[in-house]
Amino acid sequence: MSILIKNIDVLTQNEGREFLRGVDIFINGNKIERIGKNLKEKAEFRVDGRGKLAMPGLINTHTHLAMTLFRGYADDMAFWEAWPKKVWPKERKLNGEDVYWGSLLGCIEMIRSGTTCFADMYFFMEETARAVERSGMRANLAYGMIDLGDAEKRKRELRKGESFVRKFSGRRIQCSFAPHAPYTCSKELLLKAKELAEKYDVLIQIHLAETRKEVYDSVKKFGKRPAEYLEHLGFLSKRVIAAHCVWLTKREVKILGERGVKVSYNPVSNMKLATGGAAPIPQMLESNVCVTFGTDGAVSNNSLNMLETMKLGVLLQKFHLWNAEVLNAQQALDFATRNGADALRINAGRIEEGRLADLFLIDIKAPNMIPFNPSNLVYSSNPSNISEVIIDGKLVMEEGRVVSLDEEKVLEKAQRVAERFILG
Known part of the structure; x- marks a missing residue:
């Protein structure tokens, strides 16, 4: 799978803790292959990053x-x-x-x-x-x-x-x-x-x-x-x-x-x-x-x-x-x-070329995130701000919807299981 994220701000968490603005991220297989401006790589999936920030999972x-x-x-x-x-x-x-x-x-x-x-x-x-x-x-x-x-x-x-x-x-x-x-x-x-x-x-x-x-x-x-x-x-x-x-x-x-x-x-x-x-x-x-x-x-x-x-x-x-x-x-x-x-001991935790593509996108235009400061990610954010999650180079959540699982089925089954053994 390949993914191209366009026009995204990035909290890299690299050695210099760089904050990048308006860049593209190209993911090929399970790795981050390129980060830069105006990337032209062809990808199976394109994600519009405008108004969002990418950070390591x-x-x-x-x-x-x-x-x-x-x-x-x-x-x-x-x-x-x-x-x-x-x-x-x-x-x-x-x-x-x-x-x-x-x-x-x-x-x-x-x-x-x-x-x-x-x-x-x-x-x-x-x-x-x-x-x-x-x-x-x-x-x-x-x-x-x-x-x-x-x-x-x-x-x-x-x-x-x-x-x-x-x-x-x-x-x-x-x-x-x-x-x-x-x-x-x-x-x-x-x-x-x-x-x-x-x-x-x-x-x-x-x-x-x-x-x-x-x-x-x-x-x-x-x-x-x-x-x-x-x-x-x-x-x-x-x-x-x-x-x-x-x-x-x-x-x-x-x-x-x-x-x-x-x-x-x-x-x-x-x-x-x-x-x-x-x-x-x-x-x-x-x-x-x-x-x-x-x-x-x-x-x-x-x-x-x-x-x-x-x-x-x-x-x-x-x-x-x-x-x-x-x-x-x-x-x-x-x-x-x-x-x-x-x-x-995993090659993740940073958004850098060559790292595992484990990251998520968060809406920094949400009311609780404005005016934006990186510290908002700790003090202001909540799960409802997260729109996409990528793990091992695959989209597991897209536009706020978990796509790797049948969420409704899991929630229904887990509720029944919990009721049975807690009440039993």
Whole structure:
């Protein structure tokens, strides 16, 4: 497929963070081939870019896609009340078909809000992979492993995780290993996951230091805080994407920086679950930690909207630290694009010749975007402003309509699935 976008403004997110006005973008296959004025290339599809801006697709580095089915199910409850008593019991009733439709629902929501790639850990991941393939999205997927110290369960979890990695890694889908968290995984599982990730040269996803209780329990059980414990095991490396990282000391932040760990900052989920603090993002940046954005699952966020996540991620830091200058819109854009791409090891996150054609077009003539300033993309935009989304060189949303899926059918089916298992 080839696409020629004419007369478009471009937020490149390249090294110089250039802003281009009135240029053309020629996409050939799955790559951006040329950017310039008055391009004459012939293309199968032409898109009029007047009044719009192209920017790199947003990258969500932590979610549980099928949990869209739980949207609104555990609202206004504390984590340690909601999950053991409500969420986990219902999750045990899910089947593969449920996960498939919940994943398709999540793909539609992400496409509509400008997300082109995401990282996910859950179960029935073959069904999530099937949904990703059908939707046209890009993803890094992992089977979430939990053993709770049970040796037989550990063997089963590792077999499932390894089988998934061997079977599903491909052009738009990369796979990784995902030991759920230090408090749900034995030392043996953590170290074996690390060994397997090195064997297959893939990433590791893990939850880390999300709540105070997690830290308290870690100190009580291991004599060390969660990040210190993982460092003690030799688990931390540049392969690791650690979600949340709210309750970290300066020493732990320094360890993450030294080991090259990537952090997925999930501000909306953290606020909704009242984790009681904010991830120490300024300290992470000082320690050269690659910070990215995640939404977490819809049960602890209610949406997969990365535009909202960028805004609230900045505002939370300003509010928490009493400092209006502590984090800015450009840094938020970097977290959501360049850093996310680097963390997931994909050639995207910028609009440059030779990069993957993962981008979206946003209406900058809408009332909420005028007068236009690039910071509007963080502080003012919403999904209704997005008109086109291109992933891997293919139009998956055109003129505000998702074209890679039968949206009406997916929404109807997901509603029925959610009603059945939530009420059942």
